[in-house]
Amino acid sequence: MDNGLAGQQSIEQTDEKPWWFRRGRLLHSVDMGVLLCAGLLLIPFIHAWNSLPGMGLDDGWIHLTFARNLAQNHLWSINPAGVSGGTTSILWVLILAAGFFITDHGAAVAVFVNGILMLILTVLVHRVWCDLANKDEGGHGPSCVNSKAGIISTMLVLACGNLIWYAFTGMETLLVLVLGLAAIYCAAKNKHGWMSFFVFLGVLTRPDFLLIVPAIGLLRRREWRVWIQLLVAAGIGLLATGLLNDHLTGTFLPSTLSGRRWIIGESDSPNIHPWEILKNFFWLIGVWGYRLAEFTFGQNLVTAMGLPAAIGWTIAGIEMLVTGIGMIVGLRKRSFFLNALVLWAIFALIGYAIMLPTRGHGGRYQPMVLLTVMVFFVMGLIWLWTIGRNWKGWQVGICALAGISILSLATWVSILSQSLAHFDRVHIAAARWIDEKTSKDARVAGFDIGSLAYWGHRPIVDLGGLVDPVAGRALYHRTIPEYLQSQHAEYLVMIFPYTDPYVYFNDFRLDELERTGVLKPIKNFTFPIQDEKNYRPGDAARVLTNEIRIYRIVWHKNEKKNSSAAIW
Structure with a gap:
């Protein structure tokens, strides 16, 4: 019997899948395919950037200046001498500062780091689709891991010019998304230590990252230990950020907040009246909808082609309707990943309705909203494709809607x-x-x-x-x-x-x-x-x-x- 058992163990070890196929590994063979496709999406943006290397936002140059002064002068300041506040992202500046020990081309450092983050985001988004496919299969394993459907779904989400544009702004936007999805992934897998670590890093990246705490916590509301870990991790990160700000400027909050509130016509204090918060919340939703229709769902693209604006708005309206269908379909799946992402987007909108009612350029203050919308849009396309699988004309129409969204990449290449x-x-x-x-x-x-x-x-x-x-x-x-x-x-x-x-x-x-x-x-x-x-x-x-x-x-x-x- 011992020999038989040994033989069985030997067979099991021999038949064991290679490391890149093992369950629980971050990189599967299909992930390599997804990464390759994501790299292809970056090519037109890299070409545009390479013709005139730089940053698309002035705030990106602020972060690079802080990073350069930290690396070269060992000062946390925008000026070569003295100290100052002015950066809301401690971790992002530290990452960029490390790059200045390799090269003095700060813009190249920022684009390279954001390019890596874009690839990591690709893997994490693919994990979301695996979880959704797992729900469809009744919990019997991530069936999309080895399917073309998983790759196509992931690429349709990431073929969003607005999302790729973040990589060329010099900002920490993609780092926020990566850390947020990583925290959600770890929470879903009950890896609470890693979850807390990513939450801590997220708050060091941007203080408003702490809004992910109630998003995850509400889905684990009966697990008080998870709440404690989330609050402790976010609290330590917020305390570190606040102490640095207090040391530099004498204020716990970043001095940037006051200047940003002034430029959008707000008072110098947060909105605490419920009616003002509600008004700002729905205003943000409206602005997001308008900009998505204009620059992501094809209105601007159609107009640039010389067609009447009414046609562009009609197409964009149809794509928004598809997104609404996808939202209904997605929320019925009861996926932890998707529910946490949706809650994170909602709490982010509420937080900004209170503190700073604006999207920021390209929606960079609430990138999780953009990612959530794109996931719902693709889910809507998949559902419509499924119900009309026997009608070729219907499927051609679905492909056309997906194609218009993908072609909007050209809009964002032009914007860059x-x-x-x-x-x-x-x-x-x-x-x-x-x-x-x-x-x-x-x-x-x-x-x-x-x-x-x-x-x-x-x-x-x-x-x-x-x-x-x-x-x-x-x-x-x-x-x-x-x-x-x-x-x-x-x-x-x-x-x-x-x-x-x-x-x-x-x-x-x-x-x-x-x-x-x-x-x-x-x-x-x-x-x-x-x-x-x-x-x-x-x-x-x-x-x-x-x-x-x-x-x-x-x-x-x-x-x-x-x-x-x-x-x-």
Whole structure:
């Protein structure tokens, strides 16, 4: 009997599947296929980026400046000397700083890291589909692991230009998604230690990541130990972030929040009235729906092809309807993955309705909403395909809807190209002029300070309230001129948006300084906007600043006063 048992064990060991097929491994053979497909989706974006390497958002340059100063000067600051607040992502800056020990090309570091994160996100999204397929099979194993359906479903979700665009912004958006899905995956597999670790890292990445805690906790509401682990992990991360902010700026919350609330017309304190929260919540949903229809579900693409806008909106409306069908189908599956993702998106919208009612550029503040919508959209396509499997015309229509969504990648490639060209010709050009034409210790004030700090290599005076809480107070008290004088600013780099060129200039009372001769224009950089009929898809989406104007600031001797007190 012993020999027989030994022989049986030998056979079992011999028949054991290779490591990449073993259940529980992150990488299966099908994952390699998914990764290959994801790499193909990145190619057109990489091509557009390679023609003009850079970042598509000014905030991305802020993170890179912090990372460079941390790596080279061992300072947590946007300026080469001293310390400052201004980055809401501790972990992201640390990751980027590590890259500066390898290369000085910060934009390449950010794109490379985000490219890796995009591939990891691909694997995690594929795991979601495996879980959904497992539910369909009655819990008898992840049947989609070795099927083409799993690959196709995953790719349809990730063939979202908006999602891929995040990789080229220099922002931590994809890191938030990866850590969130990893935490959900570990919670679903009862790996609570790893779940807590990813939650901790997520809060270090962005404080609002803690909104995933109730999303996971509500699905484990009877397991109080899970709640404790979630709260402890999030609490430690939030405490670390708050202590750093307090050390740098004297405030527990990031100073960025005040500046961002000002720019969208909000008061300096969170919305606590239930009616205001509810109004902001539904406003965010409405804006998300509009932007998804316009830039992801084909309206902008159809219009760019020369077809009537009504056709574009009709197609987008049909795709939104498909998404609604997918939501009904998906929620009936009672999948932990999907339910947690939906709850995370809902809590994120509620959190931002209270603290900062805006999506951010491209929805970067709530990327989990975009991912949730794409999952539901694909589920709707699959359900419609299934019920019409015997009607070829029906299936052709479903393929057409999927194709329009995929072709919207072209919209986002154009958006990336436009934003890179815009930054190169306006923001970066102005910063390089500052670097070449001003003294090394010249104090330069600016509203968009990311590319200015990275390429200008000068001490920055913040006008947007992003790195200096005093600037935030000056915005709300309309004492920017006094703030500029108290900071001994010598140059001003000011943006002029194409929609309303003087909106910030006048709100800052800079027109008063220009009339009195304190501000003297010396150089301007423009990015001409084509006639509206000739817009390419990216123009309307990302080209916000038509002109940057550089001023020399000459303070009159008779203007000396207690400007510091005036700021308050």
